[in-house]
Amino acid sequence: MAKPKVCVLRTAGTNCDKETAFAFSEAGASAELAHINSLFEPQKKLSEYDILAIPGGFSYGDDVAAGKILANELRYKLIGDIKKFIQDGKLIIGICNGFQVLVRSGLLPGSPSLSQEASLIINDSGKFEDRWVHLKNPKSQKKCIWTKGLPGLISLPIAHGEGKFVVKDKFVLERIEEQGQIVFQYCDEEGKAGDYPVNPNGSTGDIAGICDETGRIFGLMPHPERHISVLQHPRWPRSKKHGDGSMIFANAVNYCRRNL
């Protein structure tokens, strides 16, 4: 396979589409911006792509609830194509607003009925916040193909007002823990858990990102596309060659090359 094809999904209010496409291109993919309306037209098909990326932003203004209206569009207007996409072994990532979409559409943490089992609600601080956070990738987590080979501790920025991860009940939390679906947890610079601002939004279990059972669908509140180069980091760590987020995109590209 030459260059894996990425569909960076846009709609009214999407605003991290260009830099997400740039991050995939830098990693060796061919990334296209596609408006959701174009996927409803007969000539454009989701199946042409290998990776579906739902980027950050405020889809439909985050009116009603963050990501909700776009989530419903996926559920009610595109669900056949999406199910096929997943069955074909392809990859999906949702970043920030995209994560909210994946959770509200039931694709994450994922159950056969696609019922919503988790949510991302207003930060405990009650306000939008842009800050850099430390994230740990739990050792037990081996499933997520997007984070393979990543160091145990990385840093990425967050920028959201509704990022507090909550679950329907404790059984959901137990299940995603047992199945190794917790991909990122907020922590301090030494990897230890802590209160605000270490956990910036009050997320249950400090959860910042999860994957589905297959490890191919991944959602996270932090922005990996905002740390693909060292210059994007607030302190420009000149000892490093790439930003911590770049490997996430590279993993996806490599996975497609090997498996699709």
Added chain:
Amino acid sequence: MQYKIEIKDKTGIFDAVGEGIKKDIFDLGIESVKSVGFVQVYTLEGGITPREAVRICEELLADSVSQDYSIGVPGFPQTAEAGAFVIEVAYNAGVMDPVEESALKGIRDLGIKSVNSVKTAKKYSIKGRLDAAQLKMISEKLLYNKLIQHIVKPPSHPAARPLAKKDSGYGFELTRVDLLGASDGKLKTISGKGQLFLNLAEMRKIKDYFRKIKRNPTDCELETIAQTWSEHCGHKTFRGKIDYKEVTETQGRGVTRKIDNLLKSTIMKVTKELNKPWCVSVFKDNSGVIRFDDKYNICFKVETHNHPSALEPFGGANTGIGGVIRDPLGTGLGAAPFLNTDVFCFAPPDYPFEKLPPGALHPKRVMKGVVSGVRDYGNKMGIPTVNGAVLFHERFVGNPLVYCGTAGILPKEKSFKRAEKGNLVVVVGGRTGRDGIHGATFSSGELTHESEKISSGAVQIGNPIQEKKMVDTILQARDLNLYNAITDCGAGGLSSAVGEMGSDLGVEVFLEKVPLKYEGLSYTEIWISESQERMVLSVPEKNIKELSGVFSRENVEAVVIGRFTGTKRLKLFYKDALVCDLDMRFLHEGLPQIEKKAVYIKPRHEEPRFSCPKDLTGVLKNLLSRYDICSKEWIIRQYDHEVQGGSVLKPLAGIVNDGPSDAAIAKPVLGSKKGVVVSCGINFRYGFIDPYWMAASCIDEALRQIISVGGSLSKTALLDNFCWGNPDKPDRLGSLARAAYGCYDIAKGFGVPFISGKDSLYNEYTVRNESIAIPGTLLISAISVMEDAGKAVSMYAKNPGDLIYAVGETFDELGGSHYYGLSGFTGSSVPRVNTRKALKAFNALARASSKGLIRAAHDCSEGGIGVAAAEMAFAGGLGMEIFLGEVPFTPKTQNLARNDFILFSESNSRFIVEVEKKNRGAFEKILKGVPFGLIGCLSDKKNLKVIGLDDIPCLSARIDELKESWQKPLRW
């Protein structure tokens, strides 16, 4: 059928909105509130079945994991909690609520087509002991603004409350205004009553025009002229004739000058004389354009939205940022916005409630509202807000300043526009409503405590997603070369946008074709409405189909409303009736040049005399806690400053990312090395002493911040934004003119051109014949192209053992300083600028940073060396020891070297610089001929220590204590 749906958090879920309001109530001084519960209310109307209503709740409106819903009949409380006061707040009829549109879309996506309308409301249930007065205070001070919202009162019977208010249709009737028979007195009345804000000379000129063509004007014609000739659109003061008299101590009895067009003889003159080849388009388009690289140009514009923000802080700031984003979008053939800036001036947030003038909102509420307004619009547009400043003074009560700036990038070949004869006039984006009527003329008069009643139409709420969709699609149409010209609908609405675009050609517009939000607008209202999120394009007829496709594919309306004719007339029709027929030349050139008097008399402020305190530790802590100086992290973090991925130097920097950066650097082209630096300079306090040196200091501050972060002046341009009081009063205009002369001299001295600017005059708040004018405030914004963004320098201390230098000369210039301000003094020794010396220092430092010799640099501004050194130290988590005897200090007035003066003087053109020991020789060689002193070094002792002139420590404090003093005041 109508359903009232209430959504609230499930038990056990933390109600962050309710908690936030509880805290705000506490801040009002009401401590008896136990809890506040927040409920989101949706009222649905249409032929919905109960089963559909349940589906809408479960599948759309309520989050099944975290929220509960209830469905009820309007008017009856659903969440009737025992002992709770319930306040429900809804928007007034006609106020735009973007959630309605999204919710309707969401419902249709579920396959339910029978919903006609969605209305939203917010309900608060407050528990605790409260009396009626307290409840009223909470409602009015926190929960609603009567200009846009009202409290829903439950009627005795649900049917008593009207459903969605039906707008009455509009019956057309052409209105003429009798000018020909009007006396001077009557002319004044017509201008006053019609909120035209035109003076007698202007009204007479209009009367003459219509006498010649032997008829009376229509209301629409008169409004069109008033909009075009308004201070806001026409900048009459800056372009007028001014009889200027200046009295300063050096001139004896004073000098007089006749100024013909202040703008051309100061600001624009700098640019003309410097004639930089990289200035692409200046003072012509909606923003100033300069070269970025071989492929792209960048443009920059800063606007103000002061009067709307005074009345409705959220909406005012919201539409302020929305408006300035449309400036780059309307520049050339359209630029993509890539960064925002914001600068605010408020009264202090602890201003006593009882001192508040009638009709004015409390400054803390103004501040919170303004910050939320910028946050909402900027974040939703996906434009990083990267730079700004916040200043405080009592005289901003009633009239805050809200400056919003946007920079954009556009392909080189798309930098110019030209509407052509036969092109169609196309309006794209949002629909037109009755909002914002008379905004342009409203901002051309003073605010009074009556303003909120008279001008409520000038207050709006923005819809950022509408604007985002519009930007996305316009840029696609631009790249397909589908139109010849574009401009934004700002103040004056279509009347300004279409009128300006067609000024050379002439244009005809069919007003009934303009898409409306609701029925009932008159032809004049359609023409002058300032509804947000609209742009006007000039489109060749052959492209219209393809253009329509681009917009409709992403659900944006684009409608043909007229044509550019070549007749040099402005003709407006409403359903076949001619409602306006004006000569374009009269409209655009007929405005009589106004003549005004200006007097500047240098005020006398005594230089205070007091002895130098022995220990300056407490002084430094107090300075760090001044509202102007303290950390603005609470604001900065609410803005997404990293979206678009180009962020290099962020507004917060340091070992834990919380120190104050001097300027911001962003890369508009992700694959390129090049960066764009933006900074700002503002300090109205120096203007109390001398506006000339205030202007000089603002320019110096903006430029030295660019140097501080590793930039250079070689491709740097400036914007000016004057916010002043009523220019009809000679003293206000006098200080304005003096500041403009400062701009000319200093920008010319630095060799840096202005590329665009804006003035906002009449910033006064009048209550019962007493007028509070704002301090004359000049904002200078700078934008600079940086060849290699990888050479950026941040402000925080990096390494123990590194050397600390003071670069630039310190004088005993404490006039207007915060150090004097601590004791209530103004003083007279205002900081000056010597551009020849400053330029030498700036260029040397630019060379040093391009060679990688500078580890950290921070500019000295408010609070001087003391504050700058403290900020560097605590942001880097390191200790610093400095020796005041090594600071290059030249006493000017009192001929006295003092620890406090050296440490807290606010002399311009100075920096604190960190250099690695091994680079000492190379650094000092580059700085040859520039005054500098090796004043100390960094350590890991986490202490700031200052050794005085007598070799005895005069200041010593732990850096975490200093940081606490700096962070505490605005840690909300």
